[in-house]
Amino acid sequence: MNIDKLLNQVEKPTRYIGHEINAVYKDLERVKLRYLHSFPDVYDVGMSHLGSHILYGVVNEQLDIYCERLYAPWVDMEALMQKYDMPLFSIETQTPIAHFDVIGFTLQYELSYTNILHMLRLGGIAPDKSKRSADDPLIIAGGPCAYNPEPLADIVDVFLIGEGEALLVDFLNYVKDNKGVLTRAELLVGAAQIEGVYVPQLYDVSYDESGCISAFERNDSRAPEKIVKQIVRDLNTAYYPHKMLVPFGSSVHNRAVVEVFRGCTAGCRFCQAGMIYRPVREKSVETIVDTTSKILEETGYEEVALSSLSTLDHSGIERIIEEIMAKHEGDKVGVSLPSLRLDSLSVKVLNDIQKVRKTGLTFAPEAGTQRLRNVINKGVSETDIYGTLEKVFALGWQRVKLYFMMGLPTETMADIEGIVEIARKVKTVYRESRSTKKALSLTMSTSVFVPKGFTPFQWYGQEGIATIREKQRYLKEALKALKVTYNYHDVYTSRVEAIFARGDRRLGQVLLRAEQLGCKYDGWEEFFDYEKWQQAMSDCGLEIDFYANRERGQNEILPWDHIDCGVTKTFLQREYDRAKKANVTINCRERCVNCGVNGGMLNGNCKW
Numbered sequence: 001m002n003i004d005k006l007l008n009q010v011e012k013p014t015r016y017i018g019h020e021i022n023a024v025y026k027d028l029e030r031v032k033l034r035y036l037h038s039f040p041d042v043y044d045v046g047m048s049h050l051g052s053h054i055l056y057g058v059v060n061e062q063l064d065i066y067c068e069r070l071y072a073p074w075v076d077m078e079a080l081m082q083k084y085d086m087p088l089f090s091i092e093t094q095t096p097i098a099h100f101d102v103i104g105f106t107l108q109y110e111l112s113y114t115n116i117l118h119m120l121r122l123g124g125i126a127p128d129k130s131k132r133s134a135d136d137p138l139i140i141a142g143g144p145c146a147y148n149p150e151p152l153a154d155i156v157d158v159f160l161i162g163e164g165e166a167l168l169v170d171f172l173n174y175v176k177d178n179k180g181v182l183t184r185a186e187l188l189v190g191a192a193q194i195e196g197v198y199v200p201q202l203y204d205v206s207y208d209e210s211g212c213i214s215a216f217e218r219n220d221s222r223a224p225e226k227i228v229k230q231i232v233r234d235l236n237t238a239y240y241p242h243k244m245l246v247p248f249g250s251s252v253h254n255r256a257v258v259e260v261f262r263g264c265t266a267g268c269r270f271c272q273a274g275m276i277y278r279p280v281r282e283k284s285v286e287t288i289v290d291t292t293s294k295i296l297e298e299t300g301y302e303e304v305a306l307s308s309l310s311t312l313d314h315s316g317i318e319r320i321i322e323e324i325m326a327k328h329e330g331d332k333v334g335v336s337l338p339s340l341r342l343d344s345l346s347v348k349v350l351n352d353i354q355k356v357r358k359t360g361l362t363f364a365p366e367a368g369t370q371r372l373r374n375v376i377n378k379g380v381s382e383t384d385i386y387g388t389l390e391k392v393f394a395l396g397w398q399r400v401k402l403y404f405m406m407g408l409p410t411e412t413m414a415d416i417e418g419i420v421e422i423a424r425k426v427k428t429v430y431r432e433s434r435s436t437k438k439a440l441s442l443t444m445s446t447s448v449f450v451p452k453g454f455t456p457f458q459w460y461g462q463e464g465i466a467t468i469r470e471k472q473r474y475l476k477e478a479l480k481a482l483k484v485t486y487n488y489h490d491v492y493t494s495r496v497e498a499i500f501a502r503g504d505r506r507l508g509q510v511l512l513r514a515e516q517l518g519c520k521y522d523g524w525e526e527f528f529d530y531e532k533w534q535q536a537m538s539d540c541g542l543e544i545d546f547y548a549n550r551e552r553g554q555n556e557i558l559p560w561d562h563i564d565c566g567v568t569k570t571f572l573q574r575e576y577d578r579a580k581k582a583n584v585t586i587n588c589r590e591r592c593v594n595c596g597v598n599g600g601m602l603n604g605n606c607k608w
């Protein structure tokens with residue numbers, strides 16, 4: 001069966017046809033290594049991932065390496081592929097995935113893990129790496145979830161720890177030069193010599209009677225004891241994809257993206273990204289403005305998002321906005337900021353970029369009381385919240401979403417009541433300061449807190465289902481009475497996320513079992529099936545509570561202890577202790593607080 005014949009039977013054929021603006025096509029005769037960059041979710045989501053655009057571009061700069069793309073096929077396409085016995089294929093050349101030298105998965109979210117196994121199976125590659133042959137592609141993975149690689153150690157051959165641009169090309173060149181020369185085992189040992197490369201099969205794990213890790217040891221002395229994350233040191237000179245791919249159909253974020261800096265100094269204690277992407281590295285105003293012009297020209301987009309973990313923290317943000325607006329105002333280019341702070345700078349910048357169209361605004365106070373915001377080190381005060389909203393309402397905005405987390409360490413019902421209190425006060429502020437006759441549209445959303453490795457809360461046990469549901473019920477009723485929309489995140493998906501976020505190597509068998517049971521697209525409500533996960537855990541003799549709800553001992557060996565992300569365990573422990581006392585730690589842009597990521601700092605930019 002020809003692939004083209006399937007396309008008129010699926011909902012969105014553009015997910016599979018390639019040939020988008022800026023897609024790369026190479027003469028295969030001149031290619032020495034074929035790499036398949038894979039996003040374990042549907043095309044529409046994967047095309048919105050900036051990191052994938054960067055890696056696609058940077059690998060394809062290499063003349064003799066060809067990077068193609070793969071996304072999880074949506075269920076309609078998958079059913080057809082199975083019906084016609086067609087193996088999963090790449091986007092660019094529609095080559096079966098088993099024909100590639102290396103397949104790399106980006107790990108953005110724990111609930112996409114079963115899709116990885118499923119995609120391999122659809123491509124005729126055994127998900128269990130012990131069942132693969134020497135001719136199978138090497139399976140590699142990177143991205144934020146790779147900082148705890150252990151749950152995928154039975155599936156993935158090689159993990160790249162750190163930023164892809166700093167590692168992937170070197171790794172692929174190494175494979176290109178050595179494939180066919182070294183055996184697969186030798187190739188893996190050699191790969192482990194590259195800084196930032198983790199090869200799990202070179203390490204053994206043992207467990208004590210309580211199920212905790214008793215030892216994590218190398219079984220080959222050539223493997224490094226610690227795997228140190230690799231980073232791009234200067235983003236001004238680093239590769240950036242001006243020729244960003246433009247999808248035919250719409251993706252989740254349909255606009256150009258310009259990264260303005262990496263890292264974050266705020267020190268929110270729940271935030272893994274804020275720890276693993278340290279230190280802060282800003283791009284210069286000139287680079288950002290220049291990149292924006294080039295990317296708009298190469299893609300034809302009319303909107304650009306200035307992206308980072310906290311864009312308004314860029315030291316030159318006002319100049320960046322002014323210069324972009326001045327340069328592109330005539331072309332009606334819109335500028336968007338993915339994250340806003342609750343402060344006066346946000347108001348000023350918003351006023352500059354949304355003079356005409358007042359879109360909805362999203363803020364994240366994260367917790368309902370000042371005490372709990374201090375615990376999580378979210379530097380937002382009541383004055384910030386109401387002062388900012390007063391100004392934006394006066395300027396004409398009337399659609400606001402506020403995000404909170406539930407189940408945070410030390411949280412009590414008083415903190416949940418605090419969320420209702422905020423809703424009440426926001427309504428009052430709107431009544432008193434609005435400049436439009438339109439009614440306020442206020443949405444309050446809560447997610448369930450998932451403790452992550454490499455954060456000060458990495459030891460904390462996730463709150464149990466019953467308490468979370470009780471809190472959700474309370475908010476549902478209280479906010480309904482206030483006529484405020486309330487959205488909340490499913491507690492069961494957060495529980496499975498918590499298992500894998502801090503899980504160990506034994507969870508590889510659980511993934512294999514869950515995939516056999518039919519788990520896939522677990523991040524999608526319509527496919528998630530908690531009972532299957534319960535069964536997979538129990539079939540493997542493991543308990544959910546042990547992984548999700550157990551407070552880890554301070555001296556316990558954590559599954560990711562062999563990964564060095566720069567921030568030290570001592571710093572994280574110190575921050576956890578301060579959290580319990582609701583002590584705030586300052587933004588290290590003001591003064592270094594010795595997180596360990598390096599020995600010194602200069603105005604927010606650590607020197608490596």
Ligand code: SF4
Pocket residue numbers: 265278279280588589591592593594595596597598599600601604605606
């Ligand atoms: S080394 Fe100091 S300045 Fe740099 S990220 Fe860590 S705490 Fe902040």
